[in-house]
Amino acid sequence: MSDQIVKPYGDTMNDGRVQMSFTLPISWSEAADEAARQLVAKMGFEEVQVVEGRAIASGFSFFVVYASTPHGIDAAAIKAPSAKAHAMSMDDVDAFVRERIGRKVRVAGACIGTDAHTVGIDAILNMKGYKGDYGLERYGMFETMNLGSQIAVEEFVRIARDRELDALLASQVVTQKGSDIKNFTALAELLEAEGLREKVVLICGGPRVTNLMASELGYDAGFGRGTLPSEVAAFIATSMEKRGLR
Amino acid sequence: MSDQIVKPYGDTMNDGRVQMSFTLPISWSEAADEAARQLVAKMGFEEVQVVEGRAIASGFSFFVVYASTPHGIDAAAIKAPSAKAHAMSMDDVDAFVRERIGRKVRVAGACIGTDAHTVGIDAILNMKGYKGDYGLERYGMFETMNLGSQIAVEEFVRIARDRELDALLASQVVTQKGSDIKNFTALAELLEAEGLREKVVLICGGPRVTNLMASELGYDAGFGRGTLPSEVAAFIATSMEKRGLR
Amino acid sequence: MELRIDSAAVHRCRAMAQAVVAPVEEFIAAHSTVAVERSVLRLLGVDGVGPDEIPLPNYIVDSLPIEQRPHGIALPFGRALAQTGLDPAALAVAIGEGRHTLAEFDDVPSEAARGALAPFVAAAMHRIAERRAERDERLSRIPQLEPPLLYVIVASGNIYEDRTAAVAAVEAGAQIIAVIRSTGQSLLDFVPYGPTTEGFGGTYATQANFTIMRTALDEISERSGRYVMLTNYASGLCMPEIASMAALERLDMLLNDSMYGILFRDINMKRTFIDQHFSRMLNACSGIIINTGEDNYLTTADAVEQAPAVLASQFINEEFAHRAGMPDAQIGLGDAYEITPDLQDGFLYQVAQAQLTRQIFPDAPLKYMPPTKHMTGDIFKGHLIDALFNLTSVMTKQTIHLCGMLTEAIHTPFLGDRALAIDNAQYIMNTARHFGDEIEFKAGGRIETRAADVLSQCEALLARVTEMGLMRAIETGVFADVKRPADGGRGFDGVFARSDTYFNPFESALRQAAGLEAVR
């Protein structure tokens, strides 16, 4: 094993210890504990310890297991650059836009599809901002629209065309049955089909979003949990400059 | 998949959902989350969601993951009979011994090896008992010795011979570095070597003990967490009767 | 454990809530909505779907020419009953199949219509009373455990998986089961029909689904020797219809708020006020406990700042409920444990708020909602926040206790999550059972001061609302920073002014049952 490969760490390098819990649809008995042990062994774990097993309802048992995985990962080789690379304050961003773009940037954000979780996108857009970091509405060089919740992608694209948006911010919080991926993909494809994709900075966000996933979906950036407005603003500004969107 | 095969149950039959947590010896970044995701995928899980990832120290990150396992287990086929099968009260056991054995049963218990965790074996032996269930010392038809802690297996076997014990109760609570298995095995082998194995009921116990493991180690029974004294007494009495140890 | 609170201020707040609600009630008395009318049909016995799967109550109300709406659906339907001799269910099917139209019977005298309706109205009222009596009988035979009553949600989208989950939760110790509705049902202007297995983040509220769950819960109630309550949502565009279905299916609780739909679902305010009133009269009569939605102020905005708005809304909800004939014992006012876990002494603030609510509404079965907004993927931390919520609840003697899930930020609850959540509540509430009885608050300390601040800010807020009037206050964004125009939002087209001959037989029956004065 190369020394770049890392394994889970319990109390000793490379011990591979992992904690697990799950429910099985079987009644509890000592045999159920053994079933849990064999199941985890089948998953490829070693030194499996079923440390808790008990009935939580008739026909259902709950287990807590500790076990060692033989697998490791070359963490250093993983490429997943963050969209948050550029740390800039609100004033820095405004100055940057003023100098390098030379005009106000037009941004709109929305919860797309049937998603009504606006708190996250509001945190990015509203004056008040998030954790002491002002939202985009407060930026002197941004013209910010908050379209709110349950915005169909068609509607969002129409607004992008009508208002000549520079940046689109799409939020998805509900992820059940892959609805987030579906909606994000639909937005990117429709923009492409309408010939608008090259003209805008396309950004997605939400608690389960990663920048890597965003780029796989054809977005310029993706922002996950704990995002601050200034991180998004900095990305928009630098990316417009880089792509010559003036 | 046969319908005997069960998989972990999140909120729908066969969804295979499992919760995991572990530490990786790497600094946190979005790439670390991705490393965790890929690692869990390498373990063979599907629909991997890294729901929490954060630095817990320089060079260490902690993750919480939900994922689906494709593996299932035929729980009904698992044979792991419990040693607790015979439910008898103290009075039942005493009556049983009086009638079927016809004399007092000689029992000794000990924490073997360097283990000093006597609370568990005391719970089985002491008058007072455990969770309202009296200990073996209180049984009219048992002659009970509590040898205490850190008893070498040689010592235990010597006492078994000298006192003509009918049943040996060995306890192991510390399991680090497999010390429990080592000590249990040594006891079973020494009894065999001394020609005593056939003459005694050999029982082990401790929080990580299972009856299955006990039988693999050549014990008559193994008792795990939550054992009550009467369960052990019932096993000793019925097993002596079955084996004709009179 | 009592806070010294300014009871004169509480008194003033109640008086202001009365002043706020009185003009709205006048407005309500002069109007009705399509949902109220559909609910009348449902109570008469109309159910099922007609052409294009349109529920018959919708089909029939929509078939009424718009200029006839102001008189209400009861008289036209009663005319048809009188003339055809059919019972309401059969008549509805006949209309759905095009075999009759309401217009055919325009000439039948009102008196005949009223006469034809009377036995069905009486039957419905009798049925409601029966179901209520049935609940009382069960509750006295297999009573629930002491509050806080553990309440969990099921939300798989499939009523049969929900049933499995509900039974498992009851075995683990749950005393109340809520079936979360599918996303967006609150915006449907009809109630779906039949058992459903495909919902999104929840399961459709249908009468068939109510029956399936009620049956399963009755069965497990008997097995476990404790009555298990069933909860659903009389919120959104079908408040009164769901309230009538719930009455007939013996649900025990309904989410039902006088302003939630307006603020958080952009439903027209007039529609909401009218609908909540009729639905609450029904709930009052059915013995159903309502759960109000003040927790939503705390999840959408800062919980420390929104505390006065929560209290103000509780006063308003209380007043609306009283005016619908609802006794305090059925008014489950909402609150939630939503202050950020990072705030120093946040726990003290939560205790202050919970105890304040407890003392101001001593007879209300308070509904205490768990931490949600600040829950993260760190399930271990989340379990702790839930533990302090559980502690606060038992200390301050909350009544209806929604168990927090350690996976709140991740997915709708797994079966195992629910078991851990119930374990958490049971452990904390047992080990600290009488803690609240054994302590007192330091006079003028942080906890009392916080409670006093919340109360006085609430008073100021209510004063502003009294001055402007409730509708205007909502228009200007006084609540939750949300502005809603009086004639905007969804469902406004279903609101209409009553004519002089408007007739709703259940209105009078319900008012009478509740001991309220007759309208006009």
Added chain:
Amino acid sequence: MELRIDSAAVHRCRAMAQAVVAPVEEFIAAHSTVAVERSVLRLLGVDGVGPDEIPLPNYIVDSLPIEQRPHGIALPFGRALAQTGLDPAALAVAIGEGRHTLAEFDDVPSEAARGALAPFVAAAMHRIAERRAERDERLSRIPQLEPPLLYVIVASGNIYEDRTAAVAAVEAGAQIIAVIRSTGQSLLDFVPYGPTTEGFGGTYATQANFTIMRTALDEISERSGRYVMLTNYASGLCMPEIASMAALERLDMLLNDSMYGILFRDINMKRTFIDQHFSRMLNACSGIIINTGEDNYLTTADAVEQAPAVLASQFINEEFAHRAGMPDAQIGLGDAYEITPDLQDGFLYQVAQAQLTRQIFPDAPLKYMPPTKHMTGDIFKGHLIDALFNLTSVMTKQTIHLCGMLTEAIHTPFLGDRALAIDNAQYIMNTARHFGDEIEFKAGGRIETRAADVLSQCEALLARVTEMGLMRAIETGVFADVKRPADGGRGFDGVFARSDTYFNPFESALRQAAGLEAVR
């Protein structure tokens, strides 16, 4: 948040503890042990190992003919110093290598021996004072955060993995690090030597390991801007030796109990009493806070029943400590959160006990141990029990707070477990920081009644002990139901009566430093 307690009863308990300890102190003054003598050598500068890896202090003390032991090791060693002109370290090596024996120097006059010892005694006392001053300087420059001080253990068996774990824990917020010792070290009648990487359930306490950890913690203290304390165990057969090593390596705390070894390790009681006394004089002088072991009563027997024994032991430990010249600020009396989680109102009992201890020993840096016995493989439940322990600690203002691990029933802590444990404590102690300041106990309620019961039962227990004498009481099983004969148990052969010419230069120096009267 004050309990109304019977201060006269507290007064009587203290008086009884004095009466119990006084005769034991007389016994101590007339005896010494091999461990005390080895400790004298260590303080003089003897270290390292001789033949068969036997530590030189052991080798030299054991080389003294048994009939000479009553005079102590100092004079014979001093004679050799005087005659050889070597320093203690070099002399010890020479003896170890067989180049000298103590017997060679029998004729050297005592005065010369005393003279030769004096500068090394002074140097040792100076060194101890210096290390203490160094701690004071660091603490004033980079002070710790407010108590409860978060304390975690490291226990990998390998001092280098322990170091990694310790640094990680400090980064997460730990203020005190304890290196748990390898199983069975307490029963070794010598202190292992050098850095060690193979321990069992813990890491050997050696001077080299102390240095490695102290260096790492000093470094991270500077980086994090808070002084981090280091803890080990002066328990077992080498109490005084570990206390001297700890003084020299600037440890900040030591587990050290006047009865723990007797009851829970079957170490001879006389040996223990003598050893604890000398080790405590050293600790007093080094500014080291001791941690007593009352928590062990609660893990081995029922926690509700053992509460009075815990309190009695605290009084006795306090009295022993005072007689070793230890100020209250260094007496870290032990207690633990060990009541079964299934007991209704168990939390109230825990609060009662913790607050009672806090009030009776207002200046002691109380050491509060986490739940262990009732922790199970259900880590989720375990995390909650730890949370209520954390809450009790911050409410009752405990000082030294051992963080409970959610994996207590499973393995010695993983790095991630420690992070979760610290998170737990930080969350609870921040969100409920001033909760204890804001509440009062109801007079005569469950909490006060429990506290009063514990105190009165403790008084009864101490009365029994006073009557019998401490040694007899232990023989008859008054404490923890464990019976130990006065002349049984391990290490009894290392106890001896002092002759009239017994000399221990550190005893006088330490007594003087502590302002105690000279012996005899």
